[in-house]
Every structure is written in structure tokens, then in C-alpha cells.
Amino acid sequence: MSPVNFSEDEVTRMHDDAKKYLVQRWEPRPGYKPLILTHGDGVYFWDAKRKKYLDLMSQLYNVHIGLNNREVIEAAKKQLDEMAYASPSYSNVPQIQLAKKLAQITPGDLCKTFFGNSGTEANEVAIKLAQLYRGSSKIISYWDAYHGSTYAMVSVGGSSRNRQSPGLSIFEEFKHVPSPYCYRCTFKKEYPECDLLCADFVRYTIEKEGAKSVAAFMAEPICSWAGQVVPPDSYWQKIRKICDETGVLMIFDEVMTGFARTGKMFACEHWNIVPDIETYAKGITSGYVPLGATIVNKKIADHFDEKGFPHSYTYSGHALACATSLAVIDIYIKENLADRAAKMGDYMMDELRGMQDRQPVIGDVRGLGLFMGVELVANRETKEGLQSKDLTPEQKKDPTHNPMVYLSDRAKEKGLIISSAPGTGILRMMPYLIITEEQVDEGLRLLEETLEETCKKFGYPKKG
Ligand SMILES: Cc1ncc(COP(=O)(O)O)c(C=O)c1O
Structure with missing residues (x-):
């Protein structure tokens, strides 16, 4: 089966119906339209506009064997x-x-x-x-x-x-x-x-x-x-x-x-x-x-x-x-996926530590297997968090104020799915266990590019 293609009008109608008929989960973002997913294959999924995404979260960190097995x-x-x-x-x-x-x-x-x-x-x-x-x-x-x-x-x-x-x-x-x-x-x-x-x-x-x-x-x-x-x-x-x-x-x-x-x-x-x-x-x-x-x-x-x-x-x-x-x-x-997660986790961890050497906004990288966290900080010496504590509840959901929201929104525009532990500056990396080295490279290249844009926009790293 291949990804379904809905027209612009159909997609707009589905978004309107979703807003009208679904109870909103967690803290709703005004005007935010969650992706409507229609198709998945391995580590990728497609939305109703037929845009393809590389998902480093394995949906809600649960689809270990990949989509459409x-x-x-x-x-x-x-x-x-x-x-x-x-x-x-x-x-x-x-x-x-x-x-x-x-x-x-x-x-x-x-x-x-x-x-x-x-x-x-x-x-x-x-x-x-x-x-x-x-x-x-x-x-x-x-x-x-x-x-x-x-x-x-x-x-x-x-x-x-x-x-x-x-x-x-x-x-x-x-x-x-x-x-x-x-x-x-x-x-x-x-x-x-x-x-x-x-x-x-x-x-x-x-x-x-x-x-x-x-x-x-x-x-x-x-x-x-x-x-x-x-x-x-x-x-x-x-x-x-x-x-x-x-x-x-x-x-x-x-x-x-x-x-x-x-x-x-x-x-x-x-x-x-x-x-x-x-x-x-x-x-x-x-x-x-x-x-x-x-x-x-x-x-x-x-x-x-x-x-x-x-x-x-x-x-x-x-x-x-x-x-x-x-x-x-x-x-x-x-398929011995536990060993695979251990090996691919080591590979991804090495790559993330390399990124940490290049990007001062990365304060810490930790994890076991394909269960990893990347903690972003405004200043590595003081470990000052990325998010200002003074943000209002509305600003916390707003990509122009909250760098973590900006980061995940920008990544999504580039076709990359990442997500943070709510209310923190910690990116959680939990890809499908079948991810390959090439797909890790593709995801981390997009992540680094997006991190650099975010740092430029918000002025990181901050001076101590
Ligand atoms: C550690 C942990 N425990 C429990 C739950 C709840 O699971 P469910 O959403 O299937 O009820 C979650 C969900 O993300 C979780 O991450």
C-alpha cells in the first residue's frame, strides 16, 4: 500500500472536524494543527498531505519493530x-x-x-x-x-x-x-x-x-x-x-x-x-x-x-x-532486537557525543540502548536551563518564546520528528529499534541543523 493523498480542502475539513469533535489532550496550543497520519513504513510515516517524516520517537516510543510489519x-x-x-x-x-x-x-x-x-x-x-x-x-x-x-x-x-x-x-x-x-x-x-x-x-x-x-x-x-x-x-x-x-x-x-x-x-x-x-x-x-x-x-x-x-x-x-x-x-x-538496540544505541550515542563537542548548547547526553536523552542548556558551565522560568503558560506553547517548541516545530518542517520531556530542555531520543545507521545519520544531520538555527534565533550559548 502507498501513502494516501488527500486534497487541501479535505485536509482542512479533517482539521476542522478534529477541533470540533475531539477533546483536546494536555495543554492545547491555539491554532495548532496536529499532523493527520495516513501511512507508515518502517521508521517513516506520511501525513494526509503525503509529506514524509523520519520519526526519532517511534510514535509514542512504542512501535519498537517499526510500522507496517x-x-x-x-x-x-x-x-x-x-x-x-x-x-x-x-x-x-x-x-x-x-x-x-x-x-x-x-x-x-x-x-x-x-x-x-x-x-x-x-x-x-x-x-x-x-x-x-x-x-x-x-x-x-x-x-x-x-x-x-x-x-x-x-x-x-x-x-x-x-x-x-x-x-x-x-x-x-x-x-x-x-x-x-x-x-x-x-x-x-x-x-x-x-x-x-x-x-x-x-x-x-x-x-x-x-x-x-x-x-x-x-x-x-x-x-x-x-x-x-x-x-x-x-x-x-x-x-x-x-x-x-x-x-x-x-x-x-x-x-x-x-x-x-x-x-x-x-x-x-x-x-x-x-x-x-x-x-x-x-x-x-x-x-x-x-x-x-x-x-x-x-x-x-x-x-x-x-x-x-x-x-x-x-x-x-x-x-x-x-x-x-x-x-x-x-x-x-x-531478530535479536535487544542486541540491535544496544549496538545502534552505542552508534547513536557516539554520534550525539560528537555533536555535543560541536554544539555548546548540548549539556549532557545519556541513555542505554535506544533510550536516550539530550539535555540542552543555555550555558554549559552554569547548566542554566534552556527555557526561561519566567515564561507565561501561553508563552510556553509559543515557538517564538519557547526554544524547545521552536526546535520541534522547525524539525517537523524539515520532515524530522523529535520531542522533549514536557516542560524540560531534554530531548528524548527513542527511535524504532529497526533504525539503520544511515537513518540515524539522516536524523542527526537534520537535528544538528535545526539546533544551530534555534541557537541563532534565541542567542545560545549564553555568556556566564
Ligand atoms: C513510563 C510510563 N508508564 C505508564 C505510561 C502510561 O501508559 P498508557 O499511555 O499506555 O496508559 C506511560 C505512557 O507514556 C509511560 O511512559
């Missing part, structure tokens, strides 16, 4: 022909097969899965399981994290973008701690002299709250919204030990980092630790259909085998979603 589409079609859906009161074949597959490919004794439809639901299930298992309600997580958009997840994720809308209910018993963001350490320390004070602060918080009242500590192994925060060596081992000693469960949200993204099938493998509960979505189906999953270790599984878990969705273990996921996981394994 025929093997997966055929597997989904086959399942639709056989049985698209079965009530969760029964079992269905792909659901059982997928639960078995997850038990096989996840580390340690993670063994039983509850299926939902999204990352938010997977996380909601994780904290509910933890609370019921522990008989206590408090959850500790990071400030600046995002774990989903339902009420519980807005409360777990500390990101102010989610929490500060007037009128929103927030669960006050959910507590937050700083992430191990070494580039801008909350405690103004440097690793390794800091002796992982940020991990000690987790223990301190658990003890002050009362360990018995805390159900779980929940985090992404590499916190994305806080800025692609790769923790220092032994941070996770120390947190695992703290959880073991206090009895608090450890939940990893691997919605973004799971399924080969970081150069391992699951990011927890980088530190050789196994959480008590892990959550998945995004890469579990590479976005071809919605699916979320929460996997638990043996002791938690045994508990709920006896007690039961008072929770269900109409679409738990959806046959189409599970069959699609099995086909996607086959591709991760067959």
Missing part, C-alpha cells in the same frame, strides 16, 4: 478470523500462551500475569496488588515521574504537569522522593562521593512513613519524564536491599523501557535485579493493538492464588491483543 499484521488477521475476543470469564489460547511466554522471558521468579489494556491500567493493577498483598496503602515514587493518567496514577507520578490542575483529586498518602538525576543532583553531590544519598533518602522516607504502612516503591528503571535518568551503578541494588530489609515491595514500570528498548529485553537486567512486580505496555505489542500486563513474583502469585484478586476488565487477556503480542515478541527474539 507484515508478519504481525498477518498474525493479527489470523486471530481475528479464529476468535477476536473471548470473555475474561473463560481463558483463550493466545492469552495462556502469552502469559507462559512472559514467565519464560522475564528474569527471576516473575511468573504470573494479569492483562489489561494500557500502561496506566498495568500500573494501577500493580499498586492495587501491592496494597492488597501488604495490607497497607502508601506508595513511594519519584517526583517528576509519569506512570499514567488515571487518578491513582496521577497521584503516583509526581510530575507537576499532571498534578497541579485545580480541582483534581490527589491521593495524599502517595509520597515522592527525588530520582537519581546526577546531572542536576537534588542533594548537590557527585557520584561516587555521594555514596548514593538519593537511595538512602528512599530508606529514610520509608522509615519516617513507617515501613508497615508502605505497600511499595514504584519507579521506572530509567526515569523518562524526569529526563531519561540513568541511575548510577549499584543504585538499584541498594534500593532492592532497602526494599528487602523493610518488606516494601519493589515495582518497576517497564512500560517504556521493556521489550528490547534499552539493549536488554527488560531494563532491570542491566543491574541484575528482579523487582517483585513489573508492568508492561507499549512494546509488548509494538503499538499494533492496545495491551498492558502486570507480572508478579511467586510469593505474590501464591498469595492471590489463595485469596483471589478483586479486579477485572471486559478486555482482560483480549485474544487479538495477546496473539499480536506473541507475534511481536517472536520478532524481538528472532
